[in-house]
Ligand SMILES: O=C(O)c1ccc(O)c(O)c1
């Protein structure tokens with residue numbers, strides 16, 4: 001599949017955008033006219049730059065408000081078009097996007113629109129240029145791709161074809177299966193964009209909220225399946241108007257964009273094979289002109305192998321682990337790194353390269369079936385491989401860096417509770433006795449607001465974690481958007497939170513910049529909390545108002561309520577079961593949670609999240625670990 005991207009997707013100058021597209025691995029680009037108009041470089045310079053970067057100039061766009069106009073206006077429009085055709089000849093671009101008229105059309109007649117497009121096609125032919133006619137979802141008379149196609153058919157000129165844009169088609173709820181009926185040679189160009197579900201006028205939705213495939217709610221895989229079946233084999237181009245992408249690093253956005261397209265290509269190939277099998281076609285013998293690349297298929301992760309906290313001075317964090325019932329299993333034989341363990345939960349405390357750093361979650365390990373295949377898939381999806389110094393005889397660990405810079409280690413699942421690498425700590429990683437903590441239940445990673453969509457796409461495409469419904473949690477610093485990403489059996493759960501901006505700024509007055517946490521699963525949270533209290537654990541305090549409300553909502557047994565309140569435990573209940581949990585104080589940028597899931601409770605105590613955020617905020621404000629409790 002030939003990949004392309006519109007320059008309008010990215011921030012920066014035209015030159016910066018082009019370099020970012022090339023570095024991310026795109027085959028070509030669409031030049032958005034505005035980017036050229038404001039550039040100090042001549043069309044010839046841009047042509048030469050594209051050639052030196054190995055980028056084809058697949059499209060020049062947009063040409064607006066052409067068809068359905070009076071004869072006077074048509075003359076002016078043809079004059080305007082001819083200027084663009086000669087410009088395109090200088091650029092070396094041979095396809096121009098003509099979008100349906102939104103402003104100046106006065107004649108609602110397909111015959112008129114078609115004959116005017118035909119005249120434009122005749123002029124274009126003289127310049128060797130093809131016109132791709134696109135129905136904008138808010139076009140005056142033409143806003144539907146099948147309507148645009150009827151006009152292209154009527155125009156009946158070899159230089160006049162269609163541009164399909166998934167946003168305009170899917171935002172209006174149109175059925176994309178009609179794409180298969182369009183002759184492939186009449187599809188001159190294809191643009192892809194996804195979008196979140198929003199109730200908004202379609203123009204504002206399109207201009208501000210488009211996202212890359214896989215980051216929104218549209219079924220772009222189905223769209224692509226119809227496109228492949230049509231026989232189309234031209235560029236598949238991303239055209240994403242997004243307020244955030246336009247103001248953040250173009251290099252980073254281009255990589256996010258490329259990841260979305262590689263992943264879409266894979267899912268399309270898988271969906272096509274499934275559908276061919278269902279309909280009795282032999283998938284292998286069924287050939288379409290478009291070649292679809294695949295990725296190493298990997299099974300979803302089966303559990304957390306470890307969490308790692310980086311800290312220059314880890315005393316407080318290790319103290320909390322001890323208070324929670326963890327034991328120090330050993331120190332690494334060559335590095336200032338210790339392994340702490342309780343049941344199947346392992347926490348690595350790493351003092352290497354931690355100078356000046358407050359404690360923070362730096363890495364997590366996932367159990368996977370085939371670590372090299374999982375790492376190779378992630379790297380093909382543009383994840384940065386992580387290299388860590390290791391001795392010749394140490395286990396080779398596969399790892400990649402997530403967009404939030406957490407390092408994700410892909411570890412071999414052993415199934416018996418041991419881990420091979422623990423040997424380097426002089427142990428098999430299992431501690432004596434029966435700790436109440438059994439495993440890592442979930443890990444919560446704060447995400448800078450501008451990289452949230454990228455993070456969700458990353459974790460879903462590279463690790464096969466599936467997003468659950470997202471939540472909005474009120475906090476004193478603003479609304480916190482929370483997105484859980486989960487393996488299907490819940491063995492791996494990541495909770496991604498947008499860090500509100502106020503929290504970012506709180507770093508300047510000594511508070512946590514992006515506090516993140518590890519939640520441990522436990523078999524008896526009341527007993528564990530009692531033991532932790534005896535050992536002097538600093539619990540996150542919970543206000544009395546919370547317990548009054550809890551009683552009003554759940555009519556708890558008096559003894560349970562007393563237990564909860566005296567131990568700073570939080571509580572939730574739904575049709576599936578009950579959830580009891582507590583939080584520790586925050587040290588640097590990290591804190592811990594302990595949870596007990598009763599029956600089949602599958603959530604995270606969402607109604608309690610505002611209580612936690614407010615209590616943490618109180619502590620940051622009061623500037624002491626004792627807070628206002
Ligand atoms: O929003 C617009 O005007 C616009 C312009 C060109 C396109 O290809 C498009 O999909 C939208």
Ligand SMILES: [Mg+2]
Nearest residue numbers: 134165191239
């Ligand atoms: Mg478009």
